[in-house]
Amino acid sequence: MFCPNCGAANPDDGNFCAGCGKPLKVSAAPPAASVGTPVTAGVPLPSGFVEPPTTSGKAVGSLICGFLFFCFPAAIVAIVLGHLSLSEIRKSAGRLKGQGIAVAGLVLGYLGVVMIPFILIIAAIAIPNFLRARMAANEASAVGSLRTIRTAAASYNVTYSNGYPPSLEALGGEGEANCDHAALLRGPLAFGQRNGYIFTYQVKEPLAAPAADKGCATAGGAGFTITAEPLTRRTTGERSFFIDETGVIRFERNGPATADSPPLR
Numbered sequence: 001m002f003c004p005n006c007g008a009a010n011p012d013d014g015n016f017c018a019g020c021g022k023p024l025k026v027s028a029a030p031p032a033a034s035v036g037t038p039v040t041a042g043v044p045l046p047s048g049f050v051e052p053p054t055t056s057g058k059a060v061g062s063l064i065c066g067f068l069f070f071c072f073p074a075a076i077v078a079i080v081l082g083h084l085s086l087s088e089i090r091k092s093a094g095r096l097k098g099q100g101i102a103v104a105g106l107v108l109g110y111l112g113v114v115m116i117p118f119i120l121i122i123a124a125i126a127i128p129n130f131l132r133a134r135m136a137a138n139e140a141s142a143v144g145s146l147r148t149i150r151t152a153a154a155s156y157n158v159t160y161s162n163g164y165p166p167s168l169e170a171l172g173g174e175g176e177a178n179c180d181h182a183a184l185l186r187g188p189l190a191f192g193q194r195n196g197y198i199f200t201y202q203v204k205e206p207l208a209a210p211a212a213d214k215g216c217a218t219a220g221g222a223g224f225t226i227t228a229e230p231l232t233r234r235t236t237g238e239r240s241f242f243i244d245e246t247g248v249i250r251f252e253r254n255g256p257a258t259a260d261s262p263p264l265r
Contacts (some may be wrong), residue, residue: 180216240257
């Protein structure tokens with residue numbers, strides 16, 4: 001039997017507890033708890049039983065945030081949780097563990113804080129360079145698009161004898177080519193926009209009548225102008241461009257380009 005006072009095991013015919021000396025009451029031994037079954041409240045634990053320590057949740061959280069040290073808020077959270085968990089572990093008298101996990105989270109957190117100035121410096125250098133490179137690429141694409149449109153317009157003039165096309169839409173289209181949809185331009189360029197630039201096409205000196213024998217519904221012109229404007233100046237591009245039937249590309253930095261703008265070299 002078990003002593004109701006201290007829980008020590010005693011012979012069934014004993015009158016006094018061998019552990020504490022208190023009188024024993026006749027009672028059946030409590031059934032042994034099966035594996036995985038929690039001890040029922042009120043049933044005394046065997047003498048010398050010690051509850052195994054558990055890992056501090058704050059320590060685990062500190063380590064997880066520490067792995068995200070490249071993100072400033074996560075590094076701060078890792079430091080705070082790391083210090084809190086170390087304090088709780090010291091005061092737990094062995095009930096909590098995870099000191100090594102907390103220290104690792106602290107190290108990673110402080111590493112993230114130390115790296116923040118370097119990350120900011122790199123960002124301050126890299127972002128402007130990236131924007132300038134993107135603007136240069138968009139401007140080069142706009143110049144190439146102007147040459148593509150000019151070549152398509154010249155081909156339209158030769159093919160349909162209707163002058164230069166009345167619009168960009170006349171150079172676009174899918175399927176079988178005709179005078180109103182020549183299928184000489186593909187994609188967004190046929191709709192006047194590409195890589196951060198808007199293209200505006202205007203016909204000069206419209207012809208008196210369309211070339212009906214070529215199936216043309218709208219008359220073309222003796223010439224044309226195309227302007228390319230950045231969607232957002234100094235973000236998608238810095239310069240504006242201009243071209244006409246002569247093929248000379250001109251540019252301006254602070255406003256729309258015209259036939260009087262300096263030529264691109």
